[in-house]
Every structure is written in C-alpha cells, then in structure tokens.
Amino acid sequence: MNNAVNNGHAGLWTGTWVAERLGVELVGDPALTGLLGLALRRNPKRAHLLVSNVLGKHVPQSPSVVHAHGFALGRRVRELLGAEESAEAVVLGYAETATGLGHSVADGLGTAPYLHSTRRPVAGVAQAGGFEESHSHATSHLLLPEDPTLLVGDGPLVLVDDEFSTGNTVLNTIRALHERYPRRRYVVVALVDMRSPADAGRLAHFAREIGAQVDLVAAASGTVRLPEGVLEKGQELVARYETAAAGGHTSVAPSGPVSRQAPHDPHPGDDRTGQTRPLGHMSRVDLNWPRGLPDGGRHGFTPRHRDRLEAALPAMTARLAEAIPDGVERVLVLGFEELMYAPLRLARELEQMVAAEVRYSTTTRSPVLAVDDPGYAIRSRIVFPAHDDPADGPGERFAYNVAGGGFDAVVAVVDSVADTRELHAPDGLLSRLAAHTPHVVLAVVPSYVPEPLYAAALSEERPAMLPEPLRGPAFSSYAPEEVGWLLQDLSDVTLEAPTEEREEAIQSGGAHYAESLPVEYQPSEQYQELFHAALETSAARIAQAVGVVTETVIAERSPRPVLVSLARAGTPVGVLMRRWAQFRYGLDLPHYAVSIVRGRGIDANALRWLAAHHDPRDVVFVDGWTGKGAITRELAAAIEEFEAGGGAAGFDAEIAVLADPGSCVRTYGTRDDFLIPSACLNSTVSGLVSRTVLRADLVGPDDFHGAKFYRELAGTDVSVAFLDAVAARFPEVADAVGGAVKELLASDRTPSWEGWRAVERISEEYGIHDVNLVKPGVGETTRVLLRRVPWKILARAGAGADLHHIRLLAEQRGVPVEEVGDLPYTCVGLIHPQFTRGATGADGKAVTV
Incomplete structure (x- = not known):
C-alpha cells in the first residue's frame, strides 16, 4: 500500500468507501475530492470524518504541499486586509489539528504573531481565554500566551482551522474572545468551508450582533449531504469493524481489492501488538535547537522567532539527514499532536536536502476506524499509549497511514515533555513504529517554558535574605517599571572624598576605587548647553545603535531577554533597549541594574536573585560602551567563578553594548567611537544614582553592593529627558535598523581586541x-x-x-x-x-x- 499520494487526482477518491455504504456526498467545488477523503469514527455527535489530504495530520503528504496550502491562504488574507491592517493582525490556530496550518498562514501574512489554542494545561501560565469545540472528542481549548497583551488591540484577528463544518467552533471562539478583547474585524480561514447555507447565515447574523466585520477565506467550499439515520448507520458500521479488528482480523474492506503491502509490514490494519514483531533500528539525533526558541505557538510565536527558526533550519536538518542511512528511498517525518509546525519545517527542509521521497504527518488523539481499502482515507492505524502525561489521564493515541506506507525510515519528532518512559516502552510509539520500518530516528525539540514559570520552578531555592529590587521614585528618578536596582541604598552614608585624595589612595594601594565616591561634578551652564546640543545632534545616531543592539539580542540571545545593566553607565542603555522592545514588538522586558567592580567581580548576590526569579539563559548583561575591554574580561571571570562556587549555571558572560570601539564583544549597536551624551554627566543622566560601592564595613556577605540616590540634585536631573529625546527618534530610524541588523548578523563579528x-x-x-x-x-x-x-x-x-x-x-x-x-x-x-x-x-x- 502506498497511500501518500492517493488524493483524488492520482487515483480513486478516498471517500468512495464511506459514500457507498452511508450515502454521504460531497457537493460543491470540484477540488473538494482532491483535498478531502472520508473516514468513520466513534463519536456520538458525528459519524463521518472529513480527512484532509493536504493538512499533514492523518495522511502522509509532501511537506512542501502542506506548507504551501497554508502559506497561500496567508497570502490571500494579506491581500484582503491590505498592508496596514496586515501589520496589526494576530493569527490564532486551533489545536490540535490546525496548529501547523495556522503557523503556515502566519508565514504567508509575514508580519503576524501566532498563537494556537492548546489542550495541554501549563501550570503557572495565566489563561487568556478558552472556548469549546462542540463536535470534537476533546472539547476544551485553552489560550496560554506568554505575552498577556498578545490578544489585546484593535487589529484583525485571523482564526485558522482545517475545516468549517457548522461554524460553531468559530462562533464560540469569537464570542468568548470578543467579550474580553473586542475588535472591529475577524478573518476566518480554512482549507475547506463545508457549512450549510443556514450555518453561513448564522455567522453573518452573529457578526452584525457584535458589530464587527467577519470575512472568510477558504481554499474550496461545498457541503456534505447526509441521508437520514446516517449517524446510527455509521456507528453500527464502526462497531462491526472494530469488533473484527479486536478479534484478530485486519480491517479489510469486503468490497474492494486489497492493495499490496510493503515487504516488511505484513499487518497493515489496526496495530496494537507491534512488540511481537522484529523491530527496526532505533537511533536518536540532537537537533541543537536554538536556545529560547519556542517549539511552536502554544505560548506565542513572533516573526522574530520565525526568523530565528529559518536561520537554524539548515543546520538542524543536516543533523537529521546524517542520521538517515544511505539507500533509504522513502522517509516519513512524524510530528506529535499539537507539535506540527516544527516537524513540518524540518520535513520541508529535508525534502530539499536528501534524494529520498519525504512525507510528513502527525500523531493524534482522535480515534478513527482504519479500513484497508483504496477508497477509504484511513488505511491503517498504529495505536500506542499517550506519552506526555496528558491532563485527561492515560489514554490511547494514534498514527494513521504509517503502517503499510512503505517507509524505509520514520523520523519521530516530539517535544521534551513527551520524551518519557511511555514513549520508549515496549508498547510505546517508537516500538510500534519500529515494527513497520527498518529505521526509526527520534528528534526531541525542547518544550518552551514561558518566563513566569522560572520563578515558580525555583521558588524553593530563592534566597530569603535578598530583598526585592529598589525602584523609583524611592530610589532613582526613573519610573519604577523602567529598572529595578539590585543594590542597597547607602544614601545616608558619607562616601565622597576630594578627587585628588581618592586618586592618591587608589594608586598607593591604600584603598580600592569602589570603596568611596568622587564628589559629584556639577556642570557649568556652558557645559549643560553643550550636553543638550550634543544630544540634539546625536539622538538619532544613538537611537539607531539602540535598535541594532536590541534586535541583535532578540535574534540571537533570547526572544524575551532579561536585561541586566551594569550600573550605572549601562543603565540608561538598558532602559532604552527596553523601550525599543516595547516600541517594536510590544514586549515588556524585565530590566535590572547590578554592580560590577573591577578587581572584585560582579555582585554574586544579585546573580543569585536573578537565578531565583528568571532563567539565567535569558539574562543579557548590558553596558554603555567598551573601552579596552576590562569589564568584559571581569564579567567573564566572575561568571566562571560564580558557577565554580556552586552558583546557578546558564549565565552568558558576553556583554551587549551600545558602542564597541575596542572590538571586545559580538553584540553591539556600533563599533564607532562617538559621543554618547549619557557619558557627559554622572548621576544627573543616570537616574540620580551614584556609581556603586563595595566596602566591607557597609556590604556584608548577604548584601547587595551599595549606591547612593542624590535626591538633592533633582533640579539638574536630565535622566528622563535624555531617554525621551532618544526614544522619540525610534520611528525615523526603524528602517535603517532593519537593514543594519541584517547586514550585521551576516558579518563576522569576532572580537579583535x-x-x-x-x-x-x-x-x-x-x-x-x-x-x-x-x-x-x-x-x-x-x-x-x-x-x-x-x-x-x-x-x-x-x-x-x-x-x-x-x-x-x-x-x-x-x-x-x-x-x-x-x-x-x-x-x-x-x-x-x-x-x-x-x-x-x-x-x-x-x-x-
């Protein structure tokens, strides 16, 4: 049996078996029989199942064909909306069947963030909504975006499902979301629209009721004609064939020819006993999935994530190709339930990379009758235990049209939550697959964990003695959300000394520079005028550098970085990077300021606090500029010492800077040595905060390093004015930033020192x-x-x-x-x-x- 191309154009329509026995008819667009087949399932609400030939769920299909159908729908949506509305659109896909289709539609739109509903609860992630799918065997859909503002806004919401049968699911979704996130326009997208005229009228009436425009885009449309009593007839037919399968007989149709089986697969029908057969070779491949890149749209997937995935796909797929033995002629990449898009993109890339024929499909929780007849859409099914600790408890899962498909190798792609003992058990998916193919390759994609979960996961390790960050206006003139200072307030301590005395003590070895503070420079009127003139001429240049370094961080380091500026020169830059992320992506990034002292290292207690509240892998250290690179080296040594001493692992010691004239780092906004006006002043351009202090009689082993807040200098404070002047230039440099980042990411940025x-x-x-x-x-x-x-x-x-x-x-x-x-x-x-x-x-x- 080779069912991968049996799509209505290359042979018998895969709906004839059901149509002949139940009298079911597809009426409408002639393309329907190419897009759809028919099968039966045990379901009290609907006996028949429309089986898509181009979705990549039940029927193995060319991954290029699968992606192209969704992409083309996305292009049609973009034409419908126009450039302005497309730029504001958000795409929502339905679990489990349409998660990959929704991703592909978002690809076609190009600039839209994507979210899909999920049936997998994730502890600690706030639910942004939910709805019911009335005809499904598993009804509850959860919406769990990492960014709680993802669904907020007036831009179009694009809802993507594989088919519209009655439109009830769409109505339930829009009704639930419109109450919480009202908007003016919705676009409903599907491969096929099979609603009756009455159902179409209900959707139009509902749109008028809520005062919103609802458009519909589908690849083909028609209706399903169902004779009287079809549900009962279908249930009886399912029961009869399931009984036959349970009695040890394969599900072979009595009225049609039985197609030839692959030599290594003597039992194509309903496979529940795979462990008794000779097993194929099993291996595992490490994809080297990019750190912090979501595995799909369960918690949101942005255009920036898409760019990172595109860049990483060739190398990941090359690893897969190396794991597939020579001489293999037919390969199946098998995704896992909601995890459809990542396996699809790997399969599509593999299709271009190897000589073998590549097909793609996905496991599912949907029970469907298997009948080995060329006029039936589900020729065989593999049954195996659920292996991702589902919320609804243990149960059976299915892979359709794999047994008997003639595949020389199957690449199973699962997320790390599903890489369990059940997956590897004798009756698990891998063993079941190995009974039907000579080679099984396992690839595991890391399950993405949203940022808020790190605090919950590490709550027991959180040091009780460390206080929460200091924030303005109690400490600093910055708004409280702009930065949290992981410092202790030493404002009431006299720390200043005349510059000459400090210099003599420092150079004589009698004191460290961090044990005292210089007297704050009070700029003359002439100097203040010079600062403002410099700011006026350089604001756009700084804005572009801010955009470049922020975009580079998001592209390479983390899609939702935790900005940790090195107080105090790094802090204005950290605030500006945070503002750029808000301006460009609507992200509300955490930002903290910590102390680092040359010769003494970084504040280890601040690192402990960060590790207790965030994933260290997301932390990006930020500074204003590099000189000769002393702080760059200091930080690297301090992080190494911190980890060697038992501190949390995962911190990346590379600093992101606005300017890198010394060529000391890879992440920078520019390597030009130019005037950054925040360097012109001291505390009055840095939130009225002093440089940091580390002195044994003031800073104990469980304390943060210290600093002072110069409230008395508020009259000459230009901290916020500096930020506002630079941020005001963001819109005018946005295009230049995009080009600069593209060029930068393609260049060799190895530090030359x-x-x-x-x-x-x-x-x-x-x-x-x-x-x-x-x-x-x-x-x-x-x-x-x-x-x-x-x-x-x-x-x-x-x-x-x-x-x-x-x-x-x-x-x-x-x-x-x-x-x-x-x-x-x-x-x-x-x-x-x-x-x-x-x-x-x-x-x-x-x-x-």
Whole structure:
C-alpha cells in the first residue's frame, strides 16, 4: 500500500468507501475530492470524518504541499486586509489539528504573531481565554500566551482551522474572545468551508450582533449531504469493524481489492501488538535547537522567532539527514499532536536536502476506524499509549497511514515533555513504529517554558535574605517599571572624598576605587548647553545603535531577554533597549541594574536573585560602551567563578553594548567611537544614582553592593529627558535598523581586541606601564575628566563635534589635549602613575592637577 499520494487526482477518491455504504456526498467545488477523503469514527455527535489530504495530520503528504496550502491562504488574507491592517493582525490556530496550518498562514501574512489554542494545561501560565469545540472528542481549548497583551488591540484577528463544518467552533471562539478583547474585524480561514447555507447565515447574523466585520477565506467550499439515520448507520458500521479488528482480523474492506503491502509490514490494519514483531533500528539525533526558541505557538510565536527558526533550519536538518542511512528511498517525518509546525519545517527542509521521497504527518488523539481499502482515507492505524502525561489521564493515541506506507525510515519528532518512559516502552510509539520500518530516528525539540514559570520552578531555592529590587521614585528618578536596582541604598552614608585624595589612595594601594565616591561634578551652564546640543545632534545616531543592539539580542540571545545593566553607565542603555522592545514588538522586558567592580567581580548576590526569579539563559548583561575591554574580561571571570562556587549555571558572560570601539564583544549597536551624551554627566543622566560601592564595613556577605540616590540634585536631573529625546527618534530610524541588523548578523563579528593592544602600546609609549591608567574612548575619557586626576588627553587628529565636551572639560581642569594621528579611538584619557601633588610625567614636565 502506498497511500501518500492517493488524493483524488492520482487515483480513486478516498471517500468512495464511506459514500457507498452511508450515502454521504460531497457537493460543491470540484477540488473538494482532491483535498478531502472520508473516514468513520466513534463519536456520538458525528459519524463521518472529513480527512484532509493536504493538512499533514492523518495522511502522509509532501511537506512542501502542506506548507504551501497554508502559506497561500496567508497570502490571500494579506491581500484582503491590505498592508496596514496586515501589520496589526494576530493569527490564532486551533489545536490540535490546525496548529501547523495556522503557523503556515502566519508565514504567508509575514508580519503576524501566532498563537494556537492548546489542550495541554501549563501550570503557572495565566489563561487568556478558552472556548469549546462542540463536535470534537476533546472539547476544551485553552489560550496560554506568554505575552498577556498578545490578544489585546484593535487589529484583525485571523482564526485558522482545517475545516468549517457548522461554524460553531468559530462562533464560540469569537464570542468568548470578543467579550474580553473586542475588535472591529475577524478573518476566518480554512482549507475547506463545508457549512450549510443556514450555518453561513448564522455567522453573518452573529457578526452584525457584535458589530464587527467577519470575512472568510477558504481554499474550496461545498457541503456534505447526509441521508437520514446516517449517524446510527455509521456507528453500527464502526462497531462491526472494530469488533473484527479486536478479534484478530485486519480491517479489510469486503468490497474492494486489497492493495499490496510493503515487504516488511505484513499487518497493515489496526496495530496494537507491534512488540511481537522484529523491530527496526532505533537511533536518536540532537537537533541543537536554538536556545529560547519556542517549539511552536502554544505560548506565542513572533516573526522574530520565525526568523530565528529559518536561520537554524539548515543546520538542524543536516543533523537529521546524517542520521538517515544511505539507500533509504522513502522517509516519513512524524510530528506529535499539537507539535506540527516544527516537524513540518524540518520535513520541508529535508525534502530539499536528501534524494529520498519525504512525507510528513502527525500523531493524534482522535480515534478513527482504519479500513484497508483504496477508497477509504484511513488505511491503517498504529495505536500506542499517550506519552506526555496528558491532563485527561492515560489514554490511547494514534498514527494513521504509517503502517503499510512503505517507509524505509520514520523520523519521530516530539517535544521534551513527551520524551518519557511511555514513549520508549515496549508498547510505546517508537516500538510500534519500529515494527513497520527498518529505521526509526527520534528528534526531541525542547518544550518552551514561558518566563513566569522560572520563578515558580525555583521558588524553593530563592534566597530569603535578598530583598526585592529598589525602584523609583524611592530610589532613582526613573519610573519604577523602567529598572529595578539590585543594590542597597547607602544614601545616608558619607562616601565622597576630594578627587585628588581618592586618586592618591587608589594608586598607593591604600584603598580600592569602589570603596568611596568622587564628589559629584556639577556642570557649568556652558557645559549643560553643550550636553543638550550634543544630544540634539546625536539622538538619532544613538537611537539607531539602540535598535541594532536590541534586535541583535532578540535574534540571537533570547526572544524575551532579561536585561541586566551594569550600573550605572549601562543603565540608561538598558532602559532604552527596553523601550525599543516595547516600541517594536510590544514586549515588556524585565530590566535590572547590578554592580560590577573591577578587581572584585560582579555582585554574586544579585546573580543569585536573578537565578531565583528568571532563567539565567535569558539574562543579557548590558553596558554603555567598551573601552579596552576590562569589564568584559571581569564579567567573564566572575561568571566562571560564580558557577565554580556552586552558583546557578546558564549565565552568558558576553556583554551587549551600545558602542564597541575596542572590538571586545559580538553584540553591539556600533563599533564607532562617538559621543554618547549619557557619558557627559554622572548621576544627573543616570537616574540620580551614584556609581556603586563595595566596602566591607557597609556590604556584608548577604548584601547587595551599595549606591547612593542624590535626591538633592533633582533640579539638574536630565535622566528622563535624555531617554525621551532618544526614544522619540525610534520611528525615523526603524528602517535603517532593519537593514543594519541584517547586514550585521551576516558579518563576522569576532572580537579583535584591537583596543586592548592599542592601550598596551600607549601605556608603554607614554611611560605609564599600567593599562588601568589608560582610558580609551570618548566615554572613558569623559569619566577620567569627571572623576579622576588626568594627566593628558590624546585626541585623534581631525576629530570634531564628538570632542567638544572633552575639550571644554580639559580646559576647565587645565589638562593638555595632544592630537595624535594614528589613534584607533577618537580620544584617550591618561592618568599618570605614582600620583603625587606636583609629580612629573614621563617627559619630565610637571603634571597639572
């Protein structure tokens, strides 16, 4: 038997067996008999089952054909809505049968996020809605989006199912959702529309009742003519054939020829005894599924997720292809219940990669009678125990048209929740498959766990002594949702010391720079005017860099990153990245600020708090810029030490920065060394928060590092004004960001550490012999002039507006500015070694302090 192409065009229509016995007829579009076959099932509400030949559920089909049908429907929806409404649309698919179809429709729309209903409850995820499917054997649908705002909005909602029989499911869905998330327009999509005229009228009446427009898009339409008493007749027929199967007879139709079976499969009908036959070879392949990429639309699947999947598919499929033995001519990729889209895309890619014929279908919980007749849509069924701990308890599951399908290899794709003992048991799916094919390959896709679940999963490990983050307005001038500070408030402690005294203590080894604070620089009126002018000219440039680094993080690191900025220079950047994610995707990303201290590492208690509340794999550390890369190296060493000491694993030590002039990281907005106005000031552009403090008499072993909140400087605070000025430029740079990100992701971003080498060279050339006293880049040079005792400033010849504030500060402090021709940075600040008042420099001249 080869049922993969028996679709009404290549042979006998697979509805004739049912039609002849029950008098059921398909009336309407001639394409219906190519799209549909008929089968029978034990169901008190409807005996017949419309079996799609192009859905990839019950009938193995070319994955390209399956995806193309959904994609084409999505294109039709996009034409119907137009560009503006399509950009605001959300696609909702139905579990379990239409989850892959809905994904494919969303692909056709191109820009739409996708969610499918589910029958698998997920503890800890809030339910955003639910509805009933009246004719189904399993009725309750749950909506469990990770993003609670996914269904909020006035854009069109596109509802996708494989067929419309009465329209009741659609009515129930729209009624339930419209009460909670009202909108002006709905588009209903299906492969076939089989409603009666009366049912179509009910939907139109309902649309008028709720005051919304409801459009319908289908590949073909018609009706099913059912004679009187068809339900009872069908139930009797199902009972008779099931009794025959239970008695040890195969389900062979008495009125038609029995097709030839594959040599390795002598029993095609209703297989419940697979373990007694010779088993094929079983193997497992690691797909190397991208970290944090959802396995499907159960909790939402965005266009960004789709891009990540597209990029990863070739490598994952190559792993699959290597696991399939040479000489195999016919391969089935078998998905798992609601997990339809990931196996479909793997199968479609495999179809292009191997010489073998590739087919795709999915297991199901729907019980259907199997009859081995070429005029019947379900020729065989494999029966096996449920293997994903379903909420409705143990039960049987089914794979149709696999036994007797002539497959030389079957690739079973399941999610990790379903990779259980039941799957591998002697009567489990893998053993059942191995009775019908020489080769079984298992591929497991990680089940996506929404972010809120990490807190529940780790609640018992949460350190009780660690407080919740500090937030504005009690601590900092930022809005409370913009950032949570994993710090302790030392505002009432006197920590400031004159700059010269601090420098002498630091260089003499008497104190660490993090044990005290410099006196906060109070900008002159001239300097404030310079800041605002610089902000006006650079806001768009900063906005683009913010967009590029944020998009890169979402594309490569996590679709819902937890932003953790390195206080305090990283914090304005973290807030801006959070704002970009809201602007571009409507995401409300968590953002925290933590302390890292050169020579002392990152705040380990802050890491423990983060691990107790979030998945460490989603944490992305954020800083403003790189200088020579000292903090980059500090963080890597600190994370390694944290894990070696028993701390939670999974933190990625790579920093995401706005600017990487030192070529120290892979994730950045730009590698240009330019003026970022937030570097021009101290606390008054960073939420009125000081740099962080780590001193043994103030910070105990169970405390967060400390910082001060300078409430008294509120009159000169420009923190929010800086953020607002940059965020206002987001719309105008959005297109440029898209192009830049595409180019960036395709480029080689391996850090060259060019900056570090330049600093070493400068340190030797100027007789300093200590790289910690060479501060490269506009940002670091600004810090030298504001906080330390500078010796001189090196400025790249020809540098213009980016150095106006540097020259002004240097003039105010009496620091010489020396132009250098081959400087890799725009400027470099030098602190003289062996600092003493009246010290001499390497050139024998007095150092100006």
